[in-house]
Amino acid sequence: MSEVIAYFPLIMKGMLLTVEVAVLSLLIAILLGMIGALAKLSKSRIAKSIAGTYTTVIRGIPDLVLMTLIFFGGQILVNDIGEKLGWDYIDVNPFIAGVLTIGFIFGAYFAESFRGGILAVSRGEIEAGYAFGMKPQQVFFRITLPAMVRHALPGFGNNWLVMVKTTALVSVIGLQDMVYNAGLAGGSTRKPFTFYCVVAFLFLVITGVSDVGLRWLDKRYSVGVRKA
Amino acid sequence: MAHATSIRYYCSDTLQQIRAARARLIAVLICIACAFISQAAAADWQQITIGTEGAYPPWNYFDKSGQLVGFEIELADDLCRRMNVECKFVTHKWRGIIKALNQGQYDAIMAAMSITAPRKKLVTFSRSYADTPNIFVVRKDNPIANFQSELAHLTLDDISPTEKAALDALINAFKGKVIGVQVATINQKFADAYLGEHAEIRIYDFQHTVDLELYQGRLDALLGGMAYWVPLIQSEQGKEYKIIGPQMTGGPFGKGIGVAVRKKDQELADLFSQAIEAAIHDGTLKKLAIKWFTFDASAPP
Amino acid sequence: MDFQVIIENLPLYFKGLQTTVVLVFASLAVGLCLAIPIALLATSKRKWLSAPPKAYIYFFRGTPLLVQMFMIYHGMGQFEVVRESFLWAVFQEAWACALVAFALNTAGYTGEILRGTIEQTPYGEVEAAKSVGMSKPLIYRRIILPSTFRRALPAYGNEVIFMLHGSSLAGLITIVDLFGAAKIVNARNFVPFESFITAGLFYLIITFLIVWGFKRAEHRWHAYLRPRES
Structure with a gap:
């Protein structure tokens, strides 16, 4: 127990990083997910096939493989480009690599739930917007987007919870999240089980808090919808 | 990481922390570095400006009183006395430390830099002064x-x-x-x-x-x-x-750790090599290595 | 791109493929066996019976598989009792740790899938069984479970893919699975693109095969839901 107290600040520092990675990846994933969903629903064949390939490939390859590919491959790619431009050797920042990878992976999952959400918005509402003389962008931002949130929320929540757990993988590329720090603490105290238990519990705390938040959002966006 | 055949391989844990600290230093370091650019132009080797990282104990780091200390700092003092030149240290973050050398911000690098083939394309090395077994x-x-x-x-x-x-x-x-x-x-x-x-x-x-x-x-x-x-x-x-x-x-x-200078400054690299040889032969290098590392990390003769 | 290295190392990749496939199958088999009692207990109306499996499901679905695997691989050695007994012969082996971790994990996810599906069994089916005088175990055996497995099929397909992808974590604890093979090839030759893309392609192909397999299974077992062919 005294070890846990001694290393608790380190673990909490790691937890902060875990949350940072999760939140930043979420922003990227939402952006990519929205683009992906719109591309899938667009009439352009090229956009459709690019988005289709993106989601299929991402969902067919393990996160861990993508993460290491982007981190170690990115290292070489950046330096190959850098060499041509005459730069000095560059270390790829694992934080940026981690956030980009997770964002990129979950963009594919968000694209699916956003697509479902957009399709669930009743056609009449959108038509009403056009009838009112709104431009396509106006219809999207004023009608489709707010109305789709309610439909996309369950899928969104699910993806967020999976994503929080996926952040554990950034420890593999050397980012000092709470899993990495638990490894350090468990190594030097010779009590790895204790520290991985602490980290498991902290993950449950994050998902628990998220759950409460998601329920509040669900209530907020379902205002005016009758529930059985 | 895959390319990192440098001496830095064995400290990935502490290195992370050092990197964070490094980032905070950047602003200060740039100012210090700029102040020395003009002096780096002199090439008759009365004065040498040496670039180091200042964040890699026990090689080179700032102690609690803000003084730049470490194995390489003391070694440089000794080497410069042997070379009969006046030396000054400036710090530069690890990233871009070679580029700043080639831009003339300092004349030599002593920053736990391993002698590797890729680096030899960019700089000239002296003989090695350290080699951790x-x-x-x-x-x-x-x-x-x-x-x-x-x-x-x-x-x-x-x-x-x-x-x-x-x-x-x-x-x-x-x-x-x-x-x-x-x-x-x-x-x-x-x-x-x-x-x-x-x-x-x-x-x-x-x-x-x-x-x-x-x-x-x-x-x-x-x-x-x-x-x-x-x-x-x-x-x-x-x-x-x-x-x-x-x-x-x-x-x-590998080939150990050496002093890096600009490609055109072969004679400076030779000066350093001679001084290092001398320091090896009279036992100074070994004494310094044991002082800072607790074991003999000096280069073999 | 230097695919010569990959061709030279193809035997290693195939060895990795074999490890991955065996590990995933074994974990799924053990996990499914555990998941059925977990789901049955979790659907019990008695709270003291349903609480422990629900807590189990909550833990394994709420924490990362990586942490669960480390708890077993690095964690078990913390205890003298384990290290001094026959158990260490098991937990010293990385593949045994991976198998235990993956099986417990998929048992949690599969348990939740089955629990949800059991609870959604159309009540008419159960009533019909009762009306012909079937006993409770018989109802479970003949009505609820077969119908559950059938309806759980699509969700279980996702879980199988999830397990396949999760199994790549085994490469982190010195096991030479597909990912482990890619790591070794990269460590020895510094070819991150070639090595990891090759592993990725293998995973992609297995994923497609699983998706195709479950489509076939659904086609067969959900035949009664299809519109009649004219």
Whole structure:
């Protein structure tokens, strides 16, 4: 127990990083997910096939493989480009690599739930917007987007919870999240089980808090919808 | 990371923390560096400006009072006295430290920089002044802990018959054993080249995982750099551990650490090389190495 | 791109493929066996019976598989009791740790899938069984479970893919699975693109095969839901 107290600040520092990675990846994933969903629903064949390939490939390859590919491959790619431009050797920042990878992976999952959400918005509402003389962008931002949130929320929540757990993988590329720090603490105290238990519990705390938040959002966006 | 054959391989944990600290220094360092640019132009070597990182103990770092100290700082003092020049240190973050040299912000780099082929394309190196040996660490209660080597040091360049015998004895001792190394390090390179056919080599992402695996007994031995493992073995955490076999340098372990200068300044590199030779011969280098590392990390003559 | 290295190392990849496939199948088999009692207990109306399996499901679905695997692989060695007994012969082996971790994990996810599906069994089916005088175990055996497995099929397909992808974590604890093979090839040759893309392609192909397999299974077992062919 005294070890846990001694290393608790380190673990909490790691937890902060875990949350940072999760939140930043979420922003990227939402952006990519929205683009992906719109591309899938667009009439352009090229956009459709690019988005289709993106989601299929991402969902067919393990996160861990993508993460290491982007981190170690990115290292070489950046330096190959850098060499041509005459730069000095560059270390790829694992934080940026981690956030980009997770964002990129979950963009594919968000694209699916956003697509479902957009399709669930009743056609009449959108038509009403056009009838009112709104431009396509106006219809999207004023009608489709707010109305789709309610439909996309369950899928969104699910993806967020999976994503929080996926952040554990950034420890593999050397980012000092709470899993990495638990490894350090468990190594030097010779009590790895204790520290991985602490980290498991902290993950449950994050998902628990998220759950409460998601329920509040669900209530907020379902205002005016009758529930059985 | 895959390219990092530098000396930095053995400290990935502390390195992370150092990097964070490094970022905070940037603003200050740029100002300091700028102040010295004008002086770097002089090329008759009355005055030399040396670039270092200032964040890599015990090589070069700022102590609690904000003073730049370390093995390389003291060594540079000694070398400059021998070269009869006036030396000044400036700090630059690790990233771009070579680029700033070539832009003329300083004349030489002493920053625990390993002599590697890719770097040789960008700069000229003096001869090596340091070379941290690599060692096998085992648990005291493992039978292999009784292994005795004929040689205390083993340099893997130009292997002599005695060295060959010691190397063979070492390889023989590890037959059928499980050995852990950190990925993409010179230790992995050695293990793959010399032990791969006789022992099972397990490759780990982090040094602290290798440590835990040895402690729990999944590994018979680990192979690593002394700079990381000697302090650990001396601490409470390593009380079950023991170093066996010779201290190894050369060959796959690389060419050691040298002073880097601009490609055109070959004569400056030669000046440094002569001074380093002299410091090796009168024992100054060894004394400094033991003072800062607790073991002899000086380059072989 | 230097695919010569990959061709030279193809035997290693195939060895890795074999490990991955065996590990995933074994984990799924053990996990499914555990999941059925977990789901049955979790659907019990008695709280003291349903609480423990629900807590189990909550833990294994709420924490990362990586942490669960480390708890077993690095964690078990913390305890003298384990290290001094026959158990260490098991937990010393990385593949045994991976198998235990993956099986417990998929048992949690599969348990939740089955629990949800059991609870959604159309009550008419159960009533019909009762009306012909079937006993409770018989109802479970003949009505609820077969219908559950059938309806759980699509969700279980996702879980199988999830497990396949999760199994790549085994490469982190010295196991030479597909990912482990890619790591070794990269560590020895510094070819991150070639090595990891090759592993990725293998995973992609297995994923497609699983998706195709479950489509076939659904086609067969959900035949009664298809519109009649004219």
